[in-house]
Amino acid sequence: MSTARQGRILRTTLENGLRVVLAPDARGPRIAVSVHYGVGFRSEPPGKAGFAHLFEHLMFRSSESLPDGRFYEHILRCGGEANGTTHQDYTDYYQAVPSGYLERALFSEADRMRAPRFTAENLAQQLEGVEKEIWEATRERPYGGLPWPLLPGVLYRNFANAHDGYGDVDALKKITLDDCAWFFDSYYTPGNAVLTVAGAFSPEHASELIERHFGDIPARPARPAVGLGESPPTAASLLSCAEPGVNRTALAVGYRLPDPCDELGAYLAHAVLAMALTGSELRPAGGAPVLPITTSCGFFGMLDARDPDTLVLTSMLPREVSPGDALRALDEALEEFASPDETARRTSWARRRLAIDHGRAHSDLQSRCRGLGRMELLFGRAELLDEVPGRLMAVTPGAVAHAARTLRGAHRAVIVMVPGAQRTRPSAVPLLTHDDRSGAAGRPYRDATELARTHRGPRTVPGVRCDAAPRYAGMRDQVVGNGLRVIAVADDRTPAVEFRLHAPRVASLPPHITHLDAFATLAAAHTGAVRRARDLGGDCTLGSDGQSITVRGHVPPDGVAGWLSILTDLLTMTGVATGLDGEAALLRARRVMAGSPDRLFTEALRAHHWGARHADSPEALAAARLAPDGAVLIAVGALDPEDLIAGVREHVEWPGPVRNGRSRPAMPIVEERLSLPVHGIPATQIKLCAPEPPGDPGDPARYLASGAVGLSLNNRLIHRFAGDGGPECELVTRRDTFFGHPQVCLVGSAPAERVDALLDAVHAEFDRLRREEFGEDELAPLREFRAGHVLMVFDSPAALADHLLRGVAVGRDPAWLVRLPRLLREVDASLVTDAARELFGGPFITVLLGEAEAEPRENRPAFPKNQANGN
Secondary structure: OEEEEEOOEEEEEOOOOOEEEEEEOOOOOEEEEEEEEOOOHHHOOOOOOOHHHHHHHHOOOOEOOOOOOHHHHHHHOOOOEEEEEEOOOOEEEEEEEEHHHHHHHHHHHHHHHHOEOOOHHHHHHHHHHHHHHHHHHHHHOOOOOOOOOHHHHHHOOEHHHHOOOOOOHHHHOOOOHHHHHHHHHHHOOHHHEEEEEEEOOOHHHHHHHHHHHHOOOOOOOOOOOOOOOOOOOOOOEEEEEEEOOOOOOEEEEEEEOOOOOOOHHHHHHHHHHHHHHHOOOEOOOOOOOOEOOEEEEOOOOOOOOOOOOEEEEEEEOOOOOOHHHHHHHHHHHHHHHOOHHHHHHHHHHHHHHHHHHHHHHOOOHHHHHHHHHHHHHHHOOOOHHHHHHHHHHOOOHHHHHHHHHHHHOOOOEEEEEEEOOOOOOOOOOOOOEOOOOOHHHOOOOOOHHHHHOOOOOOOOOOOOOOOOOOOOOOEEEEEEOOOEEEEEEEOOOOOOEEEEEEEOOEEOOOOOHHHHHHHHHHHHHHHOHHHHHHHOOOEEEEEEOOOOEEEEEEEOHHHHHHHHHHHHHHHHOOOOOOHHHHHHHHHHHHHHHHOOHHHHHHHHHHHHHHOOOOOOOHHHHHHOEEOOOOOEEEEEEOOOHHHHHHHHHHHOOOOOOOOOOOOOOOOOOOOEEEEEEOOOOOOEEEEEEEEOOOOOOOOHHHHHHHHHHHOOOOOHHHHHHHHHHOOOOEEEEEEEEEOOEEEEEEEEEEOHHHHHHHHHHHHHHHHHHHHOOOOHHHHHHHHHHHHHHHHHHHHOHHHHHHHHHHHHHOOOOOOHHHHHHHHHHHOOHHHHHHHHHHHHOOOOEEEEEEOOOOOOOOOOOOOOHHHHOOO
């Protein structure tokens, strides 16, 4: 093997041609593995449209050493995840697992690169799944196919660039096992692939494992790449089609982008222009409403395809705006951006926002691994992933102005989708050429039997090592001001600081969901939080779960003081609603609640415990403000914890403690069943809940017990439903709070006719807890799954901030996340049994949301607490 080091990226090439990219990073406890193959839907020959996507599905089903779905089994059991996607020029397969499972992850990818198994049964199953996916993407959803896969057929003429990557289902059903063997033999060769490993591993150990599992895969030539060459369009092109069940016209516009290989600077200038257009106010003539616009470089993201690639603009047109008016407004905007002075004024934030967004997106372990592999396969430079932010910041106003002038004079493709009685789409895209340079020299078909003879038989699945332990690089937890708790965690994987604020109390506001939702909407508008955060190069959103207010956002490190200033305004604001503004916000909040089962559950339980709600009142909103007691601010990212807390003290102002009257007495629970008619939902929504008994909310025994009853892949309720509830029934365990009270819940859904069977199954399992203790055989796979599942929290700073917020909000110590994987493996089975009996041994309130009230049933008696505990 020959290796060249590029910063923190190592390159290796095996003798069979497999390119390897290693990105070791000890800052997290997991590893990600991806394999990118140089075959996408632009590789498909005529008559095989959609084959690449179908084949991606098929590759998950069976290989010589991992037959019959075992590929997923050994990944999911450790709390990992795996998936695959098909794009224009590549197909990628990726997984993320605890670091101790590195060899297993490599083994599984090598096994299907070496010896996939294609069976008629698996092919039929995947055809059925792909047919459903195509139907949902192009038929069931409104505006199906817009902008992809319709737009390529309007902009391009070469079959490779223009054809529908989903394909025709009837044509796909003609694919045979021989076709699958040929496709694999032609494209899934080691020399046509890039293997990437990122995360907590030793490069020397990983290189040894890669040689062991991939090194003996025979080299073979890949089918020559299809020619993508395409002359620039010589005229504008238009497709008009109709869509039933919608009331607004949709517009999609496509332009050719510069070649990212030869003209990367110009390509990125177009990306900056696209972001600036998204943030601009396009105003059609005649006083029409502002035109909302969404843009993207590439159908699947920036730098996701070779040339030719597409700049995509889409808009849902206001009723007063015609497609012609919208296109003229777009042209006027491009003319404005064509001036370097105007561009300098309007694009500095766009460059910054793109650079920050790119860095944040790829601070996630799995996204980074996939991004490195994609850059290596498409452009031959994995390190380009880390260079993009700097290159974006180097884009000049002149380059953006030139991009605007280029687009203004270019021929574009336009799709107009109008409301209509029937759906109309082109039966086939107009295709002029297919440049397949391989011709008759392509490799011959090889049937599945012949392919199988090149294999050496099943191999033994390797064992696992100890996982890397999660850790914080630096963490501070301190209460400042008038009760605000600040938790700051240093994490330099991201070029940003992630902020989360949880405020459980709003002073002077009656505790009703619509009040809280309306307050969040009005507070955002009152402070200009979203605009101000974006000006800083970040973002800010306000929301409510019906019980508390949550603020989420991020900014670059030099924007922290500005973000804290926004936070001060949110914390000190009063008088956010008066008159029509308050009424409008409340009306919107009522609509949100009507469509949210979680909010309906919360309101039903609130009314059950504490009586009828207060009437919605704009006046109450005007007097409301956030109260400091019980609030927590989370900050994770490129920061010094001490400096962050000092900055909060300096910049964040909050008035003295406020008595808000929202504390509630304890909730006496008796076994009850509440049914609420809710129209328009496909199944009955179910929630069983009860107060959590006193004790440590971070107790690992309780954490494991909740999964043993109903959360993980292998738990008692899952097995029970297989016999009593049927596959249509779903129910998971959730531990959260209800207006400050810790509670345990089971939440799910079932067809109306299966609700009683599901509830019988639940109560049968509760009763079983009295009689049967958990054994180690039952807990061992659960320990593995739950301990591994916890580790994904540390995959990115954003995920860590979110989980810290959830944990602290229910009373857990922030250091709990670091200790939990070890504690889960050590907790005694008898303690898990006791914890399960405490959590699920008392009476539960059952709330049902459905089309009609279910048949009343006799209340089920709860067994006494001392029996539940086995005392």
